[in-house]
Amino acid sequence: MPTTVKTMCPMNCHPTYCGMEVDVEDDRVVAVRGDRDNPDSRGFLCIRGRSTIEVPDNPRRVLRPRVRDRREPDAWRETTWDEALQRVADAIESAGADRTVVSRGHGNSANGAGGQYALRFANLLGLHHWNPAIVCWGLGGFGLWLTGTTETHTVEDMRDHSDLIVLWGANIASQPLTAPALVQARRRGARVVAIDVRRTEAFAQADDRIVIRPGTDTALALAMLHVIIGERRHDADFVASHTVGFEELAEQVAGCTPSWAAEQTGIDADVIVDLARAYAGAQAAMVLIGGSSMHKTGNGWHAARAISCLPAVTGHLGRPGAGLGPRHAGQVHGMGLNQLSDGTEVPPERMISEMSSILAALEEDRVEVLLLLGTNLLSSFADAGRAAAALERMPMVVAFDLFENETIREYADVLLPGTSWVEETGFKATGNHLYLMEQAISARGDARPVRDVLDDLARRLGVTDMLPWETPEAALDTIFDHDATGHTTVAQLREAGGHVRLNTSPVAHPGLAFDTPSGRIELRSARAAELGLPQLPVYEPPQPDAYPLQLVQGRTIGHFHAFYDHGQALPTLARREPEPRLWINPVDAERRDVSDGAGVRLSNGRGAMEAVATVTDRTPPGVVWMRDGWAGLNTLTSGDRVVPDVAAERFPAGQASYEARVEVTPLDV
Numbered sequence: 001m002p003t004t005v006k007t008m009c010p011m012n013c014h015p016t017y018c019g020m021e022v023d024v025e026d027d028r029v030v031a032v033r034g035d036r037d038n039p040d041s042r043g044f045l046c047i048r049g050r051s052t053i054e055v056p057d058n059p060r061r062v063l064r065p066r067v068r069d070r071r072e073p074d075a076w077r078e079t080t081w082d083e084a085l086q087r088v089a090d091a092i093e094s095a096g097a098d099r100t101v102v103s104r105g106h107g108n109s110a111n112g113a114g115g116q117y118a119l120r121f122a123n124l125l126g127l128h129h130w131n132p133a134i135v136c137w138g139l140g141g142f143g144l145w146l147t148g149t150t151e152t153h154t155v156e157d158m159r160d161h162s163d164l165i166v167l168w169g170a171n172i173a174s175q176p177l178t179a180p181a182l183v184q185a186r187r188r189g190a191r192v193v194a195i196d197v198r199r200t201e202a203f204a205q206a207d208d209r210i211v212i213r214p215g216t217d218t219a220l221a222l223a224m225l226h227v228i229i230g231e232r233r234h235d236a237d238f239v240a241s242h243t244v245g246f247e248e249l250a251e252q253v254a255g256c257t258p259s260w261a262a263e264q265t266g267i268d269a270d271v272i273v274d275l276a277r278a279y280a281g282a283q284a285a286m287v288l289i290g291g292s293s294m295h296k297t298g299n300g301w302h303a304a305r306a307i308s309c310l311p312a313v314t315g316h317l318g319r320p321g322a323g324l325g326p327r328h329a330g331q332v333h334g335m336g337l338n339q340l341s342d343g344t345e346v347p348p349e350r351m352i353s354e355m356s357s358i359l360a361a362l363e364e365d366r367v368e369v370l371l372l373l374g375t376n377l378l379s380s381f382a383d384a385g386r387a388a389a390a391l392e393r394m395p396m397v398v399a400f401d402l403f404e405n406e407t408i409r410e411y412a413d414v415l416l417p418g419t420s421w422v423e424e425t426g427f428k429a430t431g432n433h434l435y436l437m438e439q440a441i442s443a444r445g446d447a448r449p450v451r452d453v454l455d456d457l458a459r460r461l462g463v464t465d466m467l468p469w470e471t472p473e474a475a476l477d478t479i480f481d482h483d484a485t486g487h488t489t490v491a492q493l494r495e496a497g498g499h500v501r502l503n504t505s506p507v508a509h510p511g512l513a514f515d516t517p518s519g520r521i522e523l524r525s526a527r528a529a530e531l532g533l534p535q536l537p538v539y540e541p542p543q544p545d546a547y548p549l550q551l552v553q554g555r556t557i558g559h560f561h562a563f564y565d566h567g568q569a570l571p572t573l574a575r576r577e578p579e580p581r582l583w584i585n586p587v588d589a590e591r592r593d594v595s596d597g598a599g600v601r602l603s604n605g606r607g608a609m610e611a612v613a614t615v616t617d618r619t620p621p622g623v624v625w626m627r628d629g630w631a632g633l634n635t636l637t638s639g640d641r642v643v644p645d646v647a648a649e650r651f652p653a654g655q656a657s658y659e660a661r662v663e664v665t666p667l668d669v
Contacts, residue, residue, distance in 0.1 A: 009049035010110035010421035063445025089460035095368035105375025111426020123344035137295035143304030151508035152330035161321025164282035169290025221306035223261030227276035235315030245524025284321030296658035362390035383639030547661035599667035607635025
């Protein structure tokens, strides 16, 4: 009879994770399902989680260290850990710490502590370290940081208390647990508004559906502020007590009329006015800010900043059901964990963790050894052709992963096999609970956890205190020793059934204290002034381009980042999405003689890729859309800097522009 182990889904759908029950028989996973006892997900488990049963014993999985002396497919040979790690250590010693980089991805953090071990390793050895936020939407967080609205409400607070929910570029495909909460909120009477560049899955759960031109979200937010302030629908008492710069903001948006915004956004002026009035008049209005479709554009970070002013001027902060809702990498009030890197020294000349700076460093050959820990650089980096050219010249590329991907196939010299989430003990934390992820089966082949790999490598380089903890559980105890967890331990978590309620607030900024120089919401930002940026939110129109179609990207329910070789290593996900699909409007398709299901070529001055056309009116004319992460997609996107050097240094988690305009042609032409 199988035994059942309670754990969490390994997909990194932060801030909401699904509980999972894993059935194990003869040291093999024989079934997975949603955990009905999980207080966050209550039995829900999306297709991504269900497909993970195909990970541990997958025939495509990397199970032994591999090395090669030339970068050709037939040059790989399996070897021992000793030879593989010594080869890496020799390369680092030869290059020096200042020319060695640790680049970690979400695939290395499925069990919570992987990223912490990576940062500790980099600090102790004096290596450069790249934050994975640079491939997501770090600059969206930058915009919120300038205003001061950095905390989020929980999904449960939205479900129980919001009477107006605005999904602003937030597609529920990237936060599966948001969907059932939305359904319950609507049943309770909440009005749901979905704003996006295409008709996403979220539109099916919305009362109002608004399609916006890419790169114009800031214009919509400023026009809403124009209506709210101009019609005196703002909360004057809240503004006076808790904000800075209201009069300047009012003057700034005076010319941002709904008619002006209609020309920019493609949204009727009457719709903009209605949305502004509804937002200001709601008892509890919550905005869920999305990621890729909004922030992977040349002016995207301005949108988060402008949107964050809306709850400030209407007083929708510090109250249940209001403010800003859950978003990727957003943290609720009181959330926190200890860091294994605490007490380690950061190298004084560490490379800025900002993508355009990194691309420049790669092109200048300032990186000789690159350690890729659970990340696929070519699918993640904007202007990937530039990155590929640098990898071609790089002396040593090392990958730690479960499956091969295009970066590994083309450029890796050493490939190290990592354990899957059921082969080691780890954790996940939602906004409400801390969960223990117990080891359920033994490691497959010669796979090792990242902590052991980095410890072995550190010792070869003369660092003996990479792991001062006697056991992996002791390291987790150090991470958990925080007020948010009640200073719990692994042993206490086991006694409590595998999870503990966190000492967090479901409401963001409950004490109306904000992390800004003034301690108030800064509609006029002192930080922005220091960084050479506009003190008030501004709209920068999308720049004209020779290529006619705006390419935007986003998420689907069958995919998240580049896990498992774009999902193609898992049969369930590969069947659902077997190839890149490009959504194109019938008008644009007819002009280019493109038919539904036909092969197409996307191209611009940076690169090209092939895909299969999905002709649909769910994307408007002039806009084409594709799920992010596909191999080749980022050969088309821009790696340009979007903030000054000083801003990149102050907030070192910024992605590049990712702006992309393309032409689409049939493959048979």
